[in-house]
Amino acid sequence: MWSETFEALSNYEKGEFRRLANYLLSHTYLVRDVYKPDKQWTEPNGDYRMINRLFECMRDYFYVSGWRLEKDDNYGVISLINEYDHNRLRMDxxxxxxxxxxxxxxxxxxxxxxxxxxxxxxxxxxxxxxxxxxxxxxxxxxxxxxxxxxxxxxxxxxxxxxxxxxxxxxxxxxxxxxxxxxxxxxxxxxxxxxxxxxxxxxxxxxxxxxxxxxxxxxx
Structure with a gap:
């Protein structure tokens, strides 16, 4: 059960779990590498690494509520998809x-x-x-x-x-x-x-x- 795995996490990991779960619900996608305009280079995304650590627990958590969490390490993309085709943005x-x-x-x-x-x-x-x-x-x-x-x-x-x-x-x-x-x-x-x-x-x-x-x- 995801809840048992969650309870075994440290307080810091639990906080990151909550923060990143809400981030994915808002942004849908998260990429492994991000550009830093102030430095003018691309570097690894710390949030991607954290979700990678918590992935199984987060995947099971979202599954219970009808969401599918997917990770493509080849292209470096994490996606959150609603199984019921709800909560979709209609672009102009x-x-x-x-x-x-x-x-x-x-x-x-x-x-x-x-x-x-x-x-x-x-x-x-x-x-x-x-x-x-x-x-x-x-x-x-x-x-x-x-x-x-x-x-x-x-x-x-x-x-x-x-x-x-x-x-x-x-x-x-x-x-x-x-x-x-x-x-x-x-x-x-x-x-x-x-x-x-x-x-x-x-x-x-x-x-x-x-x-x-x-x-x-x-x-």
Whole structure:
């Protein structure tokens, strides 16, 4: 029983158990290696090591309440998944497309990535990729959309900025973590591409309808 294992932990470990359990419930993903902007290097994540120590107890604890705790030591990602498909975040359209674009950039850059499987890019490159793919409404995006998308994906440890300052509307250096593979695995890329094509088609149809309506008004 997880409770017996928990009671055998030290007071410090019990405190870390509680803290990290709440962290996972809020952030869903935790990665093994994190970038330190002030030092400009990547180093092991102490929280990942602690969960690794407590993993069996935490896994059994979450299992009782309908959650599945998974750990991929190959890519260095810990994930918390709800078995009942509850408590899911519904991202807005732009954030979803921003995420999809990051996944494409990750796929393209993973061969050139470092040995920690982290891919470097920046906000401008992501937005330009979205524009090239025809994912932006009339080729434009707002500062608010970019900020919201980056903050959301950062909260769930999918991306991280490389600067010590806050996320900027003008853009940031961006690290894409391996956690993005948990959201959109390799076998899910084809489904993602089909969905992107459907979204582009829907946008084109909407633009055509608007233009037709404007033409009728002119007549």
């Amino acid at each position: 359209r732009f954030t979803t497309l921003f995420l999809y674009t990051c996944r494409l950039i990750y796929e393209e850059g993973r061969e050139q990535g470092d040995n920690l499987h982290i891919v470097r890019t920046d906000t401008s490159s992501i937005v330009e990729k979205m524009r090239t793919l025809g994912l932006l409404n009339k080729g434009k995006t707002t500062q608010k959309e970019r900020l919201e998308a980056q903050r959301t994906l950062s909260h769930f440890n999918i991306i991280q900025k490389t600067e010590t300052t806050a996320w900027s509307a003008e853009g940031n250096g961006v690290l894409i973590f391996t956690s993005i593979l948990s959201i959109i695995p390799n076998q899910g890329i084809n489904d993602m591409m089909i969905e992107l094509e459907e979204l582009r088609t829907d946008d084109a149809d909407t633009d055509a309808e608007i233009e037709a309506e404007e033409q009728e008004d002119l007549e």
